[in-house]
Amino acid sequence: MTQTRAPLVVLEGVVKRFGSHQVLTDVDLVVGAGEVVVVLGPSGSGKSTLIRTINRLETIDGGRIVVDGQPLPDEGRELARLRADIGMVFQSFNLFAHKSVLDNITLGPVKVRGASKAEARDRAMALLERVGLADKAGASPAQLSGGQQQRVAIARALAMQPKVMLFDEPTSALDPEFISEVLEVMKGLADDGMTMVVVTHEMGFARSAADRIVFLDQGRVLDDTVPGPFFDGTSSPRAREFLSKILAH
Amino acid sequence: MPFQYLDELAEGFLTTLSLTLLSAVGALVIGTVLAAMRVSPVPVLRAVGTTYVQLVRNTPLPVLAVLFALGLPVLGPSFGFFTWAVLALAVYTGAFVCEALRSGINAVGVGQGEAARAIGLGFGQTMRLVVLPQAFRTVVPPLGNVLIALTKNTAVAATISVADITLRSNALITSSADPLGVIGASALAYLVITLPLGLAVDRLEGRVAVVR
Numbered sequence A: 001m002t003q004t005r006a007p008l009v010v011l012e013g014v015v016k017r018f019g020s021h022q023v024l025t026d027v028d029l030v031v032g033a034g035e036v037v038v039v040l041g042p043s044g045s046g047k048s049t050l051i052r053t054i055n056r057l058e059t060i061d062g063g064r065i066v067v068d069g070q071p072l073p074d075e076g077r078e079l080a081r082l083r084a085d086i087g088m089v090f091q092s093f094n095l096f097a098h099k100s101v102l103d104n105i106t107l108g109p110v111k112v113r114g115a116s117k118a119e120a121r122d123r124a125m126a127l128l129e130r131v132g133l134a135d136k137a138g139a140s141p142a143q144l145s146g147g148q149q150q151r152v153a154i155a156r157a158l159a160m161q162p163k164v165m166l167f168d169e170p171t172s173a174l175d176p177e178f179i180s181e182v183l184e185v186m187k188g189l190a191d192d193g194m195t196m197v198v199v200t201h202e203m204g205f206a207r208s209a210a211d212r213i214v215f216l217d218q219g220r221v222l223d224d225t226v227p228g229p230f231f232d233g234t235s236s237p238r239a240r241e242f243l244s245k246i247l248a249h
Numbered sequence B: 001m002p003f004q005y006l007d008e009l010a011e012g013f014l015t016t017l018s019l020t021l022l023s024a025v026g027a028l029v030i031g032t033v034l035a036a037m038r039v040s041p042v043p044v045l046r047a048v049g050t051t052y053v054q055l056v057r058n059t060p061l062p063v064l065a066v067l068f069a070l071g072l073p074v075l076g077p078s079f080g081f082f083t084w085a086v087l088a089l090a091v092y093t094g095a096f097v098c099e100a101l102r103s104g105i106n107a108v109g110v111g112q113g114e115a116a117r118a119i120g121l122g123f124g125q126t127m128r129l130v131v132l133p134q135a136f137r138t139v140v141p142p143l144g145n146v147l148i149a150l151t152k153n154t155a156v157a158a159t160i161s162v163a164d165i166t167l168r169s170n171a172l173i174t175s176s177a178d179p180l181g182v183i184g185a186s187a188l189a190y191l192v193i194t195l196p197l198g199l200a201v202d203r204l205e206g207r208v209a210v211v212r
């Protein structure tokens, strides 16, 4: 199955260092169109760094990253254009604090895509409807719960009609009671065929939504497999240890 | 009594007021551009911004004013002293505006800029649409201080014969033989500008505070 999908995101031998500290070592990863890849790994293993290299929020020191057939360009207009096609959802939401919910969502379509205000507004309202927050269009981010803010952040990313969505621990800053509302939106996206790379500790989501699990440890991909075999008994001792710790509670 | 001199200082007051307003606008523009340069990803721009701030901030304003009014005309441009005074004040104050803004920009979380870039906004758009509007709000108080200092600094114009409050009072002191009265009137005239400015800054600060 996976092999027949056109590759949308390709990482080849990616190396990343912070000073002398090598955070990613020869990372290879192919994400096919419509595929949902969940990245697991212990804290500090390089999951955030990996996902941030895909839209070049982190530059890389070696290897190659190709998105939709195009190698990531250097900082500039062309990179901005490519970033518009890559949705990103952050752990800390990062909604624009000085803008209303609606303006958070319309900013990109109007300023980057050149959509008319009315057009952007209609699409934003439809997206707010989809994430269940149509009544919050006029609110400011600070008036929303964490779960609501994260759903707005997802709507903001979707408004750009991205080819792929990146999620960096989208629920780990949330109070437990708000986690499922965000996971449900993500599940809906996955079901609709969105290509997704998701860093998460939510094993339920990984099991049910992922097409593939990538296990990262100390900046290396130790496992890259379908969820069933991974959870039923991965061959990697480090991954087994990680799973037993995480599933213990 | 100071009040009897206010009439005679009226013209100087208007001059000081226009010096303040014009150089404030210039300083805000210069400072904003400099701040954007100092936080830009382009090393050359950063270096130019830093050098400007270091040079200008560490030159005494009277030296700068004389340098502008007497030095620059040698190189070609010829303006009146009033214009040179405005330029010197704008260039000087721009460095302080830059530093106030930069502290504000640094106070805006990195996540805001990252989110902006992630939806495809370029560096300029990210600054203009996301970072600076938030930075301005946190820098209203320090920026207010810079503008109040600017008002008082306009007195430097007197050293290059611009007939502002200070120059007029100096003349009045000689002709009236009442230094205390004249100085009092002069202080009042400056307060007429700085007090409302201070109040306006306080109100603005309350209005624009970003709820986080």
Ligand SMILES: Nc1ncnc2c1ncn2[C@@H]1O[C@H](COP(=O)(O)OP(=O)(O)OP(=O)(O)O)[C@@H](O)[C@H]1O
Pocket: A018, A023, A041, A042, A043, A044, A045, A046, A047, A048, A049, A050
């Ligand atoms: N900007 C940075 N400068 C220096 N070191 C960094 C930077 N960002 C990350 N690191 C280091 O890189 C390593 C990997 O970090 P990363 O954030 O990618 O891990 P992670 O797997 O996302 O961890 P977590 O589960 O805690 O989020 C860590 O050792 C971290 O300290």
Ligand SMILES: [Mg+2]
Pocket: A047, A048, A049, A169
């Ligand atoms: Mg992380």
